[in-house]
Amino acid sequence: xxxxxxxxxxxxxxxxxxxxxxxxxxxxxxxxxxxxxxxxxxxxxxxxxxxxxxxxxxxxxxxxxxxxxxxxxxxxxxxxxxxxxxxxxxxxxxxxxxxxxxxxxxxxxxxxxxxxxxxxxxxxxxxxxxxxxxxxxxxxxxxxxxxxxxxxxxxxxxxxxxxxxxxxxxxxxxxxxxxxxxxxxxxxxxxxxxxxxxxxxxxxxxxxxxxxxxxxxxxxxxxxxxxxxxxxxxxxxxxxxxxxxxxxxxxxxxxxxxxxxxxxxxxxxxxxxxxxxxxxxxxxxxxxxxxxxxxxxxxxxxxxxxxxxxxxxxxxxxxxxxxxxxxxxxxxxxxxxxxxxxxxxxxxxxxxxxxxxxxxxxxxxxxxxxxxxxxxxxxxxxxxxxxxxxxxxxxxxxxxxxxxxxxxxxxxxxxxxxxxxxxxxxxxxxxxxxxxxxxxxxxxxxxxxxxxxxxxxxxxxxxxxxxxxxxxxxxxxxxxxxxxxxxxxxxxxxxxxxxxxxxxxxxxxxxxxxxxxxxxxxxxxxxxxxxxxxxxxxxxxxxxxxxxxxxxxxxxxxxxxxxxxxxxxxxxxxxxxxxxxxxxxxxxx
Numbered sequence: 393x394x395x396x397x398x399x400x401x402x403x404x405x406x407x408x409x410x411x412x413x414x415x416x417x418x419x420x421x422x423x424x425x426x427x428x429x430x431x432x433x434x435x436x437x438x439x440x441x442x443x444x445x446x447x448x449x450x451x452x453x454x455x456x457x458x459x460x461x462x463x464x465x466x467x468x469x470x471x472x473x474x475x476x477x478x479x480x481x482x483x484x485x486x487x488x489x490x491x492x493x494x495x496x497x498x499x500x501x502x503x504x505x506x507x508x509x510x511x512x513x514x515x516x517x518x519x520x521x522x523x524x525x526x527x528x529x530x531x532x533x534x535x536x537x538x539x540x541x542x543x544x545x546x547x548x549x550x551x552x553x554x555x556x557x558x559x560x561x562x563x564x565x566x567x568x569x570x571x572x573x574x575x576x577x578x579x580x581x582x583x584x585x586x587x588x589x590x591x592x593x594x595x596x597x598x599x600x601x602x603x604x605x606x607x608x609x610x611x612x613x614x615x616x617x618x619x620x621x622x623x624x625x626x627x628x629x630x631x632x633x634x635x636x637x638x639x640x641x642x643x644x645x646x647x648x649x650x651x652x653x654x655x656x657x658x659x660x661x662x663x664x665x666x667x668x669x670x671x672x673x674x675x676x677x678x679x680x681x682x683x684x685x686x687x688x689x690x691x692x693x694x695x696x697x698x699x700x701x702x703x704x705x706x707x708x709x710x711x712x713x714x715x716x717x718x719x720x721x722x723x724x725x726x727x728x729x730x731x732x733x734x735x736x737x738x739x740x741x742x743x744x745x746x747x748x749x750x751x752x753x754x755x756x757x758x759x760x761x762x763x764x765x766x767x768x769x770x771x772x773x774x775x776x777x778x779x780x781x782x783x784x785x786x787x788x789x790x791x792x793x794x795x796x797x798x799x800x801x802x803x804x805x806x807x808x809x810x811x812x813x814x815x816x817x818x819x820x821x822x823x824x825x826x827x828x829x830x831x832x833x834x835x836x837x838x839x840x841x842x843x844x845x846x847x848x849x850x851x852x853x854x855x856x857x858x859x860x861x862x863x864x865x866x867x868x869x870x871x872x873x874x875x876x877x878x879x880x881x882x883x884x885x886x887x888x889x890x891x892x893x894x895x896x897x898x899x900x901x902x903x904x905x906x907x908x909x910x911x912x913x914x915x916x917x918x919x920x921x922x923x924x925x926x927x928x929x930x931x932x933x934x935x936x937x938x939x940x941x942x943x944x945x946x947x948x949x950x951x952x953x954x955x956x957x958x959x960x961x962x963x964x965x966x967x968x969x970x971x972x973x974x975x976x977x978x979x980x981x
Contacts, residue, residue, distance in 0.1 A: 396420050397444035398451045403436060404453075434491075461565055464538040466496075466550035476643060484519045485538035485552065486832035494540040496521035500535040514907070520769060532558035532592060552698040562591035562639035562646030568653075576742060578656040584626045587620040587637035587648060595639040603633040629657040629686070659685035659736040661747040662715070670754025670784030672834075679749050681717045681734035688737040695746075698730025703919030721751060754784030757830040759837040760811040770820040772847045775842065777811035777828055785832035791815070796823035820849035858974040 399422040401409040401921040412422040421442070426433065433860035436457045443450035478617050493512045495517060498505040508523040520540065534556055541549035568574055569584040577583060589595055589863045600607040600622045609617040624631055634650040662682035671677040683690055692712050694705035703871075717736075723729050728751075735746035737956030758780030775791060789811035793803040802824070803815055811828060818824065826842040 394418065395444050397442040399440065399442050400606050402439040402441055408438075429457070429459060431461070433457050435686050438849065459491060460542065461489055462542045462545045462547045463487050463494050463540045463550050464683070466552055466901070468536075468538050468552045470554075472554050474557040475527055475530075477527055477558050479526065481524045481525045481527070483525055483536070485523070487519045487521070487540040487541070487550070489517060490519060490540065490542050491516060492542070492544065496540045498523045499537040502530065517807075527556060527558045529558055529560035529563070529592070531556050532560075535649050544694050559592050559641075561639055562589050562595050564589050564639050564646045564648035566635065566637050566638060566648035567649050568651055570764055572689065574652070577627065577654065577657075579628055579658075581627050582623065582625050583653065584621060584623040585637070585651065586634055587622070587639065589620060589639045589640060589646070590644065591641050591643075593641050593643075595641045597640050599638045599640075601638065604630070605715075607635075610682075627653075627655055629655050629660075629684075631655055632686075654686065656686045656740055658688050658741040659677070659683040659715075659738055659743040663742070663745075665729070665747075667748065667921050668750045668752060668784075669721075670752055672754055673723055673725070675754075676720050676722050677751065679719045679721055679751070681719075681749070683715045683736050683747070685715060685736065685738045685740075687738055687740075688715055690715055690738050692734065692736045694719060695733040696730060697733060698727060702732075723751060723753075726753075728798050747898045752784050753832065754761045756834045757781060757783040757785070757787045757832050757837045759830050759840050760789060760830055761840075763811070763828050763840045763842055765842060765844045768844060768847055770846055771816060771818050773815040773818060773824065773826070773844045773846065774777045775811075775813045775815070775826060777830060777840065779811055780830060780837065780879055782830070783832050783834055785834060787830045787832040789828070789830050790836075792827040792930040793818075794825045794827075796825050799825075813880065818846050822845050 395893065396418065397420055398410070399412040401422050401424045408964070409424050411421050411423060414420050420442070424438065424440075434457065437454050438457070438837050439452050439454045441452040442451050443638045455684065466485065466487045469486050470481070475481055483498075485496055485498070487496055493510070493516065496508070496510060498508050498521070505523060508521050510519060510521050512519045519540075521540075525536070525733075535553045536556055537551055537553040537716060539549045539551040541547065541713045565588045567586050567588065569586065572583060574891070585600075587598055587600075589598065600617055606617060607617060607622065609615065614623075616623040616625070620637075621636070623633070632653055632655045635653055636650050637645050637702070639648075646884060655684075659681065662684045665680070665682050669677050669679055681692065682696075692707075692710060694710055694717070694882050696705060704893060705719065709719065717734060719732065719734075730751060732749045732751065733746040734749065735743035737743060744940050760777035761780050763775060763777040767772060767777045777789070779789070789807045791803070791805050791807075791813045792801060794801055802818070805813055805815070807813065811830070813828075815824075815826075823845040827839045828842065829839040830837040
């Protein structure tokens, strides 16, 4: 400028340097040197001003001081308490004083973690790094580090570290005792299990389970639970199954793997099978014997026992598949009713107690007895009866209710347990005819007839005592009177016969407990076949029939009385030689 200007430096309204110089004509300069910058200089604005007259405004320019700093402090802010495996945690690392914002990284046992986010305060002085951590149980005892460094200044990085205390639910592993061979355990052996637990903090209880049911400590039955071991003394087949252990600490419950205990044992009778078969004369009945055994390779034996006569049945007259053996049997005479005995053997030995299957006479059931109306209301009739002889088979009971005037069937109810019925939803002040009868596989019994009526629908609807029906319902014609007389005579005759049969039955029962001395009757199977032409070799025919107990004096066998009693668990032998009588048997494959 002309005249030459004066050049000065200013800050915060104060002149800090007025030393200028003219290196050439018409040019003036002023160089400002700041000897030692400090944090106080950060963002300081310095103004360079030029002026050559008091009559004109000075011209000026400015500069702002920006500075780079390495980090001053770095710290992991999160509380350093125990953490749980599998849970998510947000960890924060704070770095103060770095410009520009520092580079912050996380490391776990020397491995850098990537899932972190960084934020910086508005003044750029504080930088936060947030890490989402899901620790594993294996991270316990490892060091988690946070490191911060300036991206533009070469310096030693700052760091903070935390030794992780990771708690976790128990890790459990179950094993059978090392001295045991799992495939060679048999009844009577001692077995033990070991529950190996890894947990932090340590467990406060260990529970044992067999097929999902908790095992209780009981020394008297040979079950000993001792912290992390289970001992079963004199193991039995009932102990077969899956075993697990569950260990618990404050983090939760840890369940082990399942260990299978397979106990080998000699054959025994399987549960849930039919033990009484009802059959008429010359009727083929398929008797099935089912066993349980481990190993399941079983050889079957059959015998027939009746009134002290014991006969072995040859293998070619039975059909065997796995743990099941079947025999088709035909009772030709009254003496052919008795008990079939079946047992088996495997590598562990022979069955101790044979399975017993009784073959008894069977036919249609007798009708229910003593049927009475026990309660009458405006809408309900209640009928109670006593079951009659079931014919040697499982019976059910049926009631049919007809409207007396229209003869229309209103209700048909079947009961499987007892002949007791409640007829509901009937019309008030109405007469009904009721038929009650029993039925089994052989067919229905005769029917028991009743006449009843519902009472008048009055406000109280009180239950009435059973009383005779209205007079108009029981008017008797001459023909009806004759029919009633004949029926009455037949009923009286039937009662007399029943009393006589009952007396004979009681006589048999008083003598049924006689025990015969035991003597084995061993028949050679070839000789047995020769002397018994009714024994039919296995031909693959016949079906299994489910029968139930019967009494010989009913169902068409009134003159036959079998007084011998054969318990399921005993075999009765005669004390004197007897010629084997004919035995009729067919076999199913």
